[in-house]
Amino acid sequence: MILNILTPVIGMIGQLLIAYSAWSVYPPAGYCAAGIFCLLNSYLTAKAIAETKNGK
Numbered sequence: 001m002i003l004n005i006l007t008p009v010i011g012m013i014g015q016l017l018i019a020y021s022a023w024s025v026y027p028p029a030g031y032c033a034a035g036i037f038c039l040l041n042s043y044l045t046a047k048a049i050a051e052t053k054n055g056k
Contacts, residue, residue: 015041 015037023030 015034019030019034019037021030022033
């Protein structure tokens with residue numbers, strides 16, 4: 001139970017740290033990194049939901 005909650009939280013913290021690090025070097029790069037992470041997260045979530053509905 002706790003692992004199911006902790007894993008995505010640690011992943012989001014890692015994404016925030018990467019985006020902040022990129023923003024520290026060059027601010028537009030931080031926004032690009034955050035946008036890529038958001039797109040990737042939504043794609044993987046949609047894929048997981050579709051696989052659950054299809055029973056794969």
